[in-house]
Amino acid sequence: MPTDAAGPAVAGAEAVDGRVLSRRGARTRARLLDVSADVFAAKGLHSTRVDDIVAAAASSHGTFYLYFSSKEDLFDQLVTQVSTEIQSLVDTLPTITGATRGRAALRTWLGDLADLYERRGPVIAAWTEAELSGERTGRHGDDALGSLVGGILEQVRVPKRSGLDPAVASLALVIMVERVNYYATTGRVKVTRDELIDTLMEIVEAALFA
Amino acid sequence: MPTDAAGPAVAGAEAVDGRVLSRRGARTRARLLDVSADVFAAKGLHSTRVDDIVAAAASSHGTFYLYFSSKEDLFDQLVTQVSTEIQSLVDTLPTITGATRGRAALRTWLGDLADLYERRGPVIAAWTEAELSGERTGRHGDDALGSLVGGILEQVRVPKRSGLDPAVASLALVIMVERVNYYATTGRVKVTRDELIDTLMEIVEAALFA
Amino acid sequence: MPTDAAGPAVAGAEAVDGRVLSRRGARTRARLLDVSADVFAAKGLHSTRVDDIVAAAASSHGTFYLYFSSKEDLFDQLVTQVSTEIQSLVDTLPTITGATRGRAALRTWLGDLADLYERRGPVIAAWTEAELSGERTGRHGDDALGSLVGGILEQVRVPKRSGLDPAVASLALVIMVERVNYYATTGRVKVTRDELIDTLMEIVEAALFA
Amino acid sequence: MPTDAAGPAVAGAEAVDGRVLSRRGARTRARLLDVSADVFAAKGLHSTRVDDIVAAAASSHGTFYLYFSSKEDLFDQLVTQVSTEIQSLVDTLPTITGATRGRAALRTWLGDLADLYERRGPVIAAWTEAELSGERTGRHGDDALGSLVGGILEQVRVPKRSGLDPAVASLALVIMVERVNYYATTGRVKVTRDELIDTLMEIVEAALFA
DNA sequence: TATGAATGAGATTTCATTCAT
DNA sequence: AATGAATGAAATCTCATTCAT
Numbered sequence: 001m002p003t004d005a006a007g008p009a010v011a012g013a014e015a016v017d018g019r020v021l022s023r024r025g026a027r028t029r030a031r032l033l034d035v036s037a038d039v040f041a042a043k044g045l046h047s048t049r050v051d052d053i054v055a056a057a058a059s060s061h062g063t064f065y066l067y068f069s070s071k072e073d074l075f076d077q078l079v080t081q082v083s084t085e086i087q088s089l090v091d092t093l094p095t096i097t098g099a100t101r102g103r104a105a106l107r108t109w110l111g112d113l114a115d116l117y118e119r120r121g122p123v124i125a126a127w128t129e130a131e132l133s134g135e136r137t138g139r140h141g142d143d144a145l146g147s148l149v150g151g152i153l154e155q156v157r158v159p160k161r162s163g164l165d166p167a168v169a170s171l172a173l174v175i176m177v178e179r180v181n182y183y184a185t186t187g188r189v190k191v192t193r194d195e196l197i198d199t200l201m202e203i204v205e206a207a208l209f210a
Numbered sequence: 211m212p213t214d215a216a217g218p219a220v221a222g223a224e225a226v227d228g229r230v231l232s233r234r235g236a237r238t239r240a241r242l243l244d245v246s247a248d249v250f251a252a253k254g255l256h257s258t259r260v261d262d263i264v265a266a267a268a269s270s271h272g273t274f275y276l277y278f279s280s281k282e283d284l285f286d287q288l289v290t291q292v293s294t295e296i297q298s299l300v301d302t303l304p305t306i307t308g309a310t311r312g313r314a315a316l317r318t319w320l321g322d323l324a325d326l327y328e329r330r331g332p333v334i335a336a337w338t339e340a341e342l343s344g345e346r347t348g349r350h351g352d353d354a355l356g357s358l359v360g361g362i363l364e365q366v367r368v369p370k371r372s373g374l375d376p377a378v379a380s381l382a383l384v385i386m387v388e389r390v391n392y393y394a395t396t397g398r399v400k401v402t403r404d405e406l407i408d409t410l411m412e413i414v415e416a417a418l419f420a
Numbered sequence: 421m422p423t424d425a426a427g428p429a430v431a432g433a434e435a436v437d438g439r440v441l442s443r444r445g446a447r448t449r450a451r452l453l454d455v456s457a458d459v460f461a462a463k464g465l466h467s468t469r470v471d472d473i474v475a476a477a478a479s480s481h482g483t484f485y486l487y488f489s490s491k492e493d494l495f496d497q498l499v500t501q502v503s504t505e506i507q508s509l510v511d512t513l514p515t516i517t518g519a520t521r522g523r524a525a526l527r528t529w530l531g532d533l534a535d536l537y538e539r540r541g542p543v544i545a546a547w548t549e550a551e552l553s554g555e556r557t558g559r560h561g562d563d564a565l566g567s568l569v570g571g572i573l574e575q576v577r578v579p580k581r582s583g584l585d586p587a588v589a590s591l592a593l594v595i596m597v598e599r600v601n602y603y604a605t606t607g608r609v610k611v612t613r614d615e616l617i618d619t620l621m622e623i624v625e626a627a628l629f630a
Numbered sequence: 631m632p633t634d635a636a637g638p639a640v641a642g643a644e645a646v647d648g649r650v651l652s653r654r655g656a657r658t659r660a661r662l663l664d665v666s667a668d669v670f671a672a673k674g675l676h677s678t679r680v681d682d683i684v685a686a687a688a689s690s691h692g693t694f695y696l697y698f699s700s701k702e703d704l705f706d707q708l709v710t711q712v713s714t715e716i717q718s719l720v721d722t723l724p725t726i727t728g729a730t731r732g733r734a735a736l737r738t739w740l741g742d743l744a745d746l747y748e749r750r751g752p753v754i755a756a757w758t759e760a761e762l763s764g765e766r767t768g769r770h771g772d773d774a775l776g777s778l779v780g781g782i783l784e785q786v787r788v789p790k791r792s793g794l795d796p797a798v799a800s801l802a803l804v805i806m807v808e809r810v811n812y813y814a815t816t817g818r819v820k821v822t823r824d825e826l827i828d829t830l831m832e833i834v835e836a837a838l839f840a
Numbered sequence: 841t842a843t844g845a846a847t848g849a850g851a852t853t854t855c856a857t858t859c860a861t
Numbered sequence: 862a863a864t865g866a867a868t869g870a871a872a873t874c875t876c877a878t879t880c881a882t
Contacts, residue, residue: 015862021862025862044342050856051855061858061865062862070856071856125342128342129339132255132342133255133256134257135257164413171390171399172390176383176386176389179386179389180381191375191377198375199382202374202379203379203383207417225845231844234881259872260873261873269846269847272847272875273845273846275876281873441866444861444867445865445866448866464764465763466676469850471852480867481853482855483868491852545762552674552675555674583831584829585821585828588810588829589829591810595805596805596806600802603801603805611795615795618794619795619799622794623799623833626837658842680877681876690844691845691877693842695878696841700877701877
């Protein structure tokens with residue numbers, strides 16, 4: 001007569017051994033994921049110890065390894081979440097062909113991107129750090145930028161202009177948008193959301209359709 | 211009282227204890243600094259062990275700590291070199307006021323920047339990694355970008371235009387130039403030097419003087 | 421939120437991070453402290469390696485640093501124990517004013533001191549070694565002797581006598597008692613406990629009340 | 631035609647390889663010995679690095695090992711000097727048999743001992759530290775105390791008295807004299823030379839001939 | 841004779857991961 | 862499901878001694 005104190009199973013959340021998690025387990029796992037983003041933000045990816053994460057989550061080492069096979073595994077799962085969000089965003093990018101066409105849509109889209117960075121900036125920062133360290137995050141062939149650039153290149157038709165390589169220009173603009181958002185997130189650029197978006201819009205438009 | 215059997219002193223190269231180095235010592239120290247840049251480039255800042263550096267320099271642990279008090283100390287000295295070079299570059303930035311004024315000078319300057327990144331890209335990458343890790347490199351109040359942006363803001367007068375915040379625009383363009391060079395260096399953007407510079411010129415000009 | 425699976429907490433025993441220890445942890449920590457006294461006795465303070473201690477305690481490096489932040493920290497805690505015991509002993513020193521007054525009490529006290537040295541001689545030896553090395557044990561303003569002399573000076577009224585400085589005489593006698601016990605402990609003087617105490621009594625009495 | 635810049639040989643001072651030293655070599659060797667005593671006094675035996683010694687002597691590592699086969703070798707030679715002086719002193723100890731017999735001679739002798747400690751206290755301290763560390767100084771079967779006690783036991787006839795073991799009493803008094811001088815040397819006892827000697831005389835006499 | 845750069849064995853310390861409870 | 866004590870491989874750093882000049 002086993003007692004089932006742990007409650008009913010919860011879909012979509014697995015333990016390391018593949019077991020489906022009870023409500024309590026799923027909550028613990030989610031807590032570890034959530035606080036780890038904050039800890040990474042505060043201390044950086046490499047300076048973060050498993051100890052820091054479990055302390056912040058009021059959990060324990062043993063529990064940590066119940067849900068994640070390694071520190072890298074947890075990080076991978078964090079990145080997977082963000083990667084998915086980035087992909088969704090890319091999928092909504094409007095087709096931009098000419099000067100005024102799609103202008104409003106682009107502006108909205110830049111706003112969505114800013115929102116994403118506001119929510120996920122720290123994870124993206126940690127992700128970038130991992131790339132710079134030369135660490136392959138288990139499942140992600142792409143880096144944070146690559147996810148954006150890849151999709152965008154297909155949507156934006158930069159007009160041929162003397163001296164302007166469309167591929168490079170696209171990349172340059174994406175990098176700019178990405179990094180400015182990133183720096184805005186980390187507080188290194190003091191600017192309101194609207195100023196940010198307006199200025200980026202101006203530059204992108206000028207560059208594309210000068 | 212000591213005779214100078216070990217060869218003449220070399221200016222500007224010190225051991226950890228402040229002793230001025232002989233030619234041989236200065237050469238060893240320089241070799242450690244040089245190869246460490248390569249090793250950092252190959253393995254990333256955090257994954258690089260003192261072991262890796264001394265092996266690459268065909269030296270030993272003991273020797274390493276003769277010239278650098280820690281791995282971080284060596285990195286600081288590496289960054290100091292690059293930081294100085296960046297500052298020199300910023301000091302040569304032409305004043306840019308109008309459409310065609312200074313156009314040629316700006317182009318030359320972008321070329322110099324590209325050259326700097328070609329030589330020092332890996333160190334800058336490691337520097338960026340250190341910043342992302344939240345590690346303060348001992349002596350550098352600024353980050354890699356800050357060094358550039360700080361000086362540039364004073365030289366470039368972005369014209370007021372509706373919707374374009376001059377400070378943000380400057381930062382955005384610098385970030386773009388910096389990161390595109392960085393990605394070009396690390397081989398993630400396939401582009402010739404001239405295409406790179408041309409495209410950046412186009413964007414910068416369009417943005418500034420649309 | 422955490423359940424208490426690891427056993428009940430034990431008062432007065434802390435890990436390096438301030439966590440209160442479970443019974444098992446407290447036992448491990450105590451074992452490390454206990455065996456370290458033996459190892460210090462056998463090899464001397466400076467020749468003792470953390471390796472030696474954890475091997476003797478059948479533990480591991482990792483565990484050691486769970487309870488002590490460094491070898492010096494462990495030694496400090498060892499000294500703290502003994503320092504406390506010495507202080508307790510000093511507090512029980514009878515007031516000695518005249519020839520026969522307090523004679524029995526003094527004898528008992530000398531016996532207690534001998535007992536202390538029998539138990540703690542090795543730690544006191546290591547402590548002395550640390551003092552000679554010029555190392556300040558973190559928390560102890562006093563040296564081993566100072567702990568004794570300080571308290572004793574207040575209890576013993578050495579009569580003024582021509583040529584006999586009371587302060588120096590007290591110190592001299594304490595040093596004698598302390599060191600003779602110390603040498604007896606380390607086996608460099610072959611003498612029974614009673615012979616030791618009798619002889620010390622004779623000398624102290626003769627000196628004080630000749 | 632070899633130049634003989636080093637000057638004529640000096641008797642009694644050898645290099646490690648047995649070569650007889652020139653005047654210059656002998657001077658260097660003596661300088662190293664002299665300053666090492668000061669350095670040991672300042673930093674303690676174990677905290678003293680070869681680096682500290684050669685820096686204080688304005689010499690070099692290479693030179694050090696020209697004259698001493700190891701750090702321990704230098705220390706041994708230092709101790710040998712002091713050991714010889716102690717032995718000389720013991721040899722002059724007057725025979726003490728009764729109350730007034732030899733009183734003046736004993737007083738003089740205590741003064742000589744005080745002088746010895748004034749000069750050699752730091753070396754004796756380092757020697758004691760070595761003993762506590764369990765290190766055998768190469769050539770010295772005895773410790774600093776043993777050198778004194780051994781000779782003294784033969785010269786002093788402590789009268790049999792109930793409760794006073796002659797051997798223990800001798801040792802106790804020697805320890806006392808030795809340690810009080812030692813503490814006076816290291817500045818832990820503030821007392822003039824004469825007060826020191828007077829007080830020790832009083833105690834020794836009272837104890838021996840009460 | 842003197843120098844000081846170079847060495848490497850060995851010490852301390854960290855921390856991701858495992859395991860007994 | 863949760864705990865936290867225990868582990869040990871791997872990293873950093875020290876310093877007595879050797880060696881080329």
